[in-house]
Amino acid sequence: MFETSELNIKNQRVQRLFKILFLLMTMLLIAPVLLILGTLIVKGGSVISIDFLFTSPTDGMTAGGIFPALLGTVWLVAVALLISVPLGIAAAIYLSEYAGENWFTRIINLAIINLAGVPSIVHALFGVGAFVLFFKFGTSILAASLTLAIMTLPVVIVATRESLQAVPFAFREACWNMGATRWQTIRRVVLPNAVSGILTGVILEVSRTAGETAPIMFTGAVFFTPFLPQGIFDQTMAMSLHLFVVSTQVPGVPENLPYGVALVLIAMVLIMNSLSIAFRIYLRGKKKW
Amino acid sequence: MVASIQGAAIPPAAQTEQAPVKLEVRDLTIRYGNQPALSNVSLDIREHEIFGIIGPANAGKTSFLKTVNRMNTFNANMHVDGEILFNGLDVRHLKNVYALRSRIGVVFPLPVGLPMTVYDNVALAPRLSGIKDKADLDIIVERCLGRAALWDEVKDRLDSLGSLLSGGQQQRLTIARALSQEPEVLMLDEFSIAVDPVTTMRIEDVLKELKEEMTIILVTNLVQQARRLAGRTAFFLNGECVEIGETEDLFTGEIKDRRTRDYVEGRFG
Amino acid sequence: MSGQPMTKTADMAAFDRRNADWYIDKLVQVLVFIGGISAIIFVVGIFAFVTKEGFGFILDRFDFQEFFTSPYWYPADEDAPEYGILALIAGTASVTGLAMLVAIPFSLGTAVYIAEFASGKTRETLKVLVELLAAIPSVVWGFIGLSIMNPLIIELFDVPVGLNVLNAGIILGLMAAPIMTSIAEDALKAVPDRYREAAEAMGATRWQVIYKTVLPAAKNGLLGAVLLGVGRGFGETMAVLMATGHSINMPGSVFDSVRALTATIAAELGETAVGSDHYQVLFTIGIFLFLITFVINLTADLIVRGIRKG
Numbered sequence: 111m112f113e114t115s116e117l118n119i120k121n122q123r124v125q126r127l128f129k130i131l132f133l134l135m136t137m138l139l140i141a142p143v144l145l146i147l148g149t150l151i152v153k154g155g156s157v158i159s160i161d162f163l164f165t166s167p168t169d170g171m172t173a174g175g176i177f178p179a180l181l182g183t184v185w186l187v188a189v190a191l192l193i194s195v196p197l198g199i200a201a202a203i204y205l206s207e208y209a210g211e212n213w214f215t216r217i218i219n220l221a222i223i224n225l226a227g228v229p230s231i232v233h234a235l236f237g238v239g240a241f242v243l244f245f246k247f248g249t250s251i252l253a254a255s256l257t258l259a260i261m262t263l264p265v266v267i268v269a270t271r272e273s274l275q276a277v278p279f280a281f282r283e284a285c286w287n288m289g290a291t292r293w294q295t296i297r298r299v300v301l302p303n304a305v306s307g308i309l310t311g312v313i314l315e316v317s318r319t320a321g322e323t324a325p326i327m328f329t330g331a332v333f334f335t336p337f338l339p340q341g342i343f344d345q346t347m348a349m350s351l352h353l354f355v356v357s358t359q360v361p362g363v364p365e366n367l368p369y370g371v372a373l374v375l376i377a378m379v380l381i382m383n384s385l386s387i388a389f390r391i392y393l394r395g396k397k398k399w
Numbered sequence: 400m401v402a403s404i405q406g407a408a409i410p411p412a413a414q415t416e417q418a419p420v421k422l423e424v425r426d427l428t429i430r431y432g433n434q435p436a437l438s439n440v441s442l443d444i445r446e447h448e449i450f451g452i453i454g455p456a457n458a459g460k461t462s463f464l465k466t467v468n469r470m471n472t473f474n475a476n477m478h479v480d481g482e483i484l485f486n487g488l489d490v491r492h493l494k495n496v497y498a499l500r501s502r503i504g505v506v507f508p509l510p511v512g513l514p515m516t517v518y519d520n521v522a523l524a525p526r527l528s529g530i531k532d533k534a535d536l537d538i539i540v541e542r543c544l545g546r547a548a549l550w551d552e553v554k555d556r557l558d559s560l561g562s563l564l565s566g567g568q569q570q571r572l573t574i575a576r577a578l579s580q581e582p583e584v585l586m587l588d589e590f591s592i593a594v595d596p597v598t599t600m601r602i603e604d605v606l607k608e609l610k611e612e613m614t615i616i617l618v619t620n621l622v623q624q625a626r627r628l629a630g631r632t633a634f635f636l637n638g639e640c641v642e643i644g645e646t647e648d649l650f651t652g653e654i655k656d657r658r659t660r661d662y663v664e665g666r667f668g
Numbered sequence: 669m670s671g672q673p674m675t676k677t678a679d680m681a682a683f684d685r686r687n688a689d690w691y692i693d694k695l696v697q698v699l700v701f702i703g704g705i706s707a708i709i710f711v712v713g714i715f716a717f718v719t720k721e722g723f724g725f726i727l728d729r730f731d732f733q734e735f736f737t738s739p740y741w742y743p744a745d746e747d748a749p750e751y752g753i754l755a756l757i758a759g760t761a762s763v764t765g766l767a768m769l770v771a772i773p774f775s776l777g778t779a780v781y782i783a784e785f786a787s788g789k790t791r792e793t794l795k796v797l798v799e800l801l802a803a804i805p806s807v808v809w810g811f812i813g814l815s816i817m818n819p820l821i822i823e824l825f826d827v828p829v830g831l832n833v834l835n836a837g838i839i840l841g842l843m844a845a846p847i848m849t850s851i852a853e854d855a856l857k858a859v860p861d862r863y864r865e866a867a868e869a870m871g872a873t874r875w876q877v878i879y880k881t882v883l884p885a886a887k888n889g890l891l892g893a894v895l896l897g898v899g900r901g902f903g904e905t906m907a908v909l910m911a912t913g914h915s916i917n918m919p920g921s922v923f924d925s926v927r928a929l930t931a932t933i934a935a936e937l938g939e940t941a942v943g944s945d946h947y948q949v950l951f952t953i954g955i956f957l958f959l960i961t962f963v964i965n966l967t968a969d970l971i972v973r974g975i976r977k978g
Binding site: 121122124125128129131132133135136138139140142143146149196197198199200201202203204205207208209215217218220221222223224225227228229230231232233234235236238239240243244260263264267291292293294296317318320321322323324327328350351353354357358368369372375376379380383384387391 | 774778801806807875902950961
């Protein structure tokens, strides 16, 4: 019925051209992930063994394993989560269930955005000034984890708030109408239906926390210590800092060793991240209303 | 309307044969910001009656219900003036608003099955008020589902999700939930809007029985539904209470306002 | 649970008591409120503590002109220390600038592709991959700059050192791209479908719709995305520490090694004595960084919020 005009054909061609261009850009953006992973696996894979994971570094960190760093990261992440998860969930509950839309919540939101946007090294300076010196925790797991917790707090808050708000308002209203208090409503109806979303956010936070380096450099993580951490007032090695140390600070490290450290670190982070994503996709398929 | 004696619910001499007043509304005015939703409404609702409120959309019916059980607390924009006395106590000055709500059951137009099992839906409020014993809860659940005419349909799948029942079943589940605390007043807001006619008839039968146990406020946009159920009915229009009286009078007897007849006879609304 | 109440008023008065549940509710409200204001407390705390540590320098030694206009950074010199951060600002700016040159087209292109062209499984997969890109820790990016990009740049461009503006710029671009992509995608998604339908009904092709209708409508969100990317770039620490070469230079070309503000703090803080001038000046740089990122984030938030309201 319509004739395909000259202009139309040209437009179609432009359209296809741009589609391909954008696809190409997307591919170029994503290709590095695969390239990086590939390189790390090829070069670092040979280093990794049970021994590598579960022994201490030897010969001035040019040989041996990464166990103290691995254990240190677990400590740092665990203590940071103990602090940030309750605080973050509380903040999200306040914002989503108790606070109205007013200037005060706007300021809180702004603070959350800034907390996420302040450079990690400034968080480190804060950690030194506040936790190491002022509160006299010294360079310790506690000081480092507090710094990490504050830095990653926005991740928990945002994820929790989103999953709380995904619970329909009508459910709350139905509960209130029966005489339930706000807290009873939150505990019996809102939280049970938001808990998996919150968990997704927490896993994401684990991944973020495990990879951070700058905030722990001067607050609790050290280049090398022959001791494994025994408590929250000990210093510790950490995976992220260890990668920095073996790739820049120690002479005579075998070429593949840092690749092995990097591979373990990125595997920890990406496994956590993939878990979080998989969990999210699984939840989307499982609707309860 | 009847002038009431201060603070108490003693009916005037002319009405001694009638039940005591359950809910006493005096000069109730509701605004959303500057937008009035209800102005200067005064009425009495007595024990064991079905009190109908009819009127077209935006008449202020839902706002009225929300004010009675203080759900207006959740809307900062909503301003309320006047008195609502529940058992003689002003609901605006209660110390524990949750206790009030547990004595007033509400059913809103859209059915809400909570995303938990049918059993838990009904047992939720009793559990919150401290009943832990399984046997007691079993009795409450069966009785409430039974009274809401839902027991026969769900008794074999009490552990299926309440939010996945059909619309009509969810509405009856909502009613069962509202009954689970033995409320003194049951308020229904256009409950039949999302429900099929058969279920509507069943719920109407249920309401006639429940009248013996509690006071029922039936907000409806179906004039005939009010006629079938309500002993007395008020006609709300654009935030004004145009008429209050015996329901039959609205249809057959003397009415004060022409608008009432026009509405009842279906000329608008 | 007794059915029939007795004398109403008395019964009601007995009922209208604040019970345990009422007090628990109030207690929880207070607790979550503390959680809510903690974010404000932390932001104020960050500013307060960083300022506290750097304050002595600002009072005694701070020379506005020297600090911002001198390229000479010799804080450790015992006789005549110099505290000019111009070269560091130039380092940060050049790396961030190049990063944006890389990240803006790629992340906007990717966002357009994901939001307007891709669908179903493809879209989901691409989004997951972008998210994984965002998950790579900055120290790993730094290591990649050091061990993969460095030899590559030496080889390709025949330069003596591969740790330079180019290296760090590309790395930083890749790091900033995911967040820019996802915010830009949100902005595109926020454009109502009726705009697209209206344009398509008039016979416009998909690209014409995007170019003439969607992009202009999403322009504020896209600007916000770019700003947040700049903020990310400004604040990044480990990657720029490892990939820039970390030598003080006013960059003349992309092959010059530079040093960033953040990296300077990370590299030097460990070697300073608490309370010394050098220690304090590093905190002063921290205040500067805090204020800049604060302004950037605030602006980005105002812009993005602006579109949501409009």
